[in-house]
């Protein structure tokens with residue numbers, strides 16, 4: 692897939708913005724997944740996210756250019772508490788991430804679901820479940836069957852992938868594109884500006900990609 696930097700003329704056209712938040716325990720790979728999706732490859736080094744990092748990618752679905760705004764949230768409570776309200780405000784899609792090599796990160800998904808429910812995220816907001824670090828085959832602690840049952844029980848699609856393995860890049864893309872396609876199908880989503888708060892730790896990667904809807 693060819694990636695190109697957004698041109699000024701594209702930026703001046705009003706695009707629909709889909710706000711997708713990525714949540715889960717610290718160290719499960721949220722930053723690496725969002726970085727991979729936005730065309731940044733796998734970061735050589737990664738530090739715990741403080742507050743939130745924003746990344747954006749413009750995608751094209753059925754002839755419409757859409758800005759996918761990814762909110763890469765902090766997994767550590769001390770780095771997230773003051774921003775949690777902002778994460779959930781006007782959210783369009785939620786990506787829940789666990790680490791397939793860390794059972795506790797899978798069990799903690801219940802807490803993340805509770806947080807999501809506690810912020811009254813409407814049932815219509817699509818959610819997906821992602822088991823990351825599948826490249827670490829020898830260390831897997833979360834069986835696929837267990838994850839699949841959990842996903843089914845919570846009406847989510849499950850993706851098992853690796854942000855690190857370049858051969859999984861398409862799979863990582865499908866995570867976000869599946870949400871974007873569902874959102875595009877909900878035609879009522881309005882055109883609107885970004886509602887993001889200021890980030891002290893902002894690293895943005897922009898790209899334009901033509902995508903075939905994986906849904």
Ligand SMILES: Nc1nc2c(ncn2[C@@H]2O[C@H](COP(=O)(O)OP(=O)(O)OP(=O)(O)O)[C@@H](O)[C@H]2O)c(=O)[nH]1
Pocket residue numbers: 715716717718719720721722723724737738739740741764765766767823824825826827852853854855856
């Ligand atoms: N082997 C492997 N390591 C990964 C993968 N994804 C991320 N990592 C590593 O896991 C560690 C944590 O990754 P991050 O993306 O920073 O984790 P995070 O979920 O954003 O963590 P917080 O920002 O603290 O919430 C880093 O050392 C990454 O290099 C993966 O798919 N495979």
Ligand SMILES: [Mg+2]
Pocket residue numbers: 721722723738739740763764765766
């Ligand atoms: Mg992070």
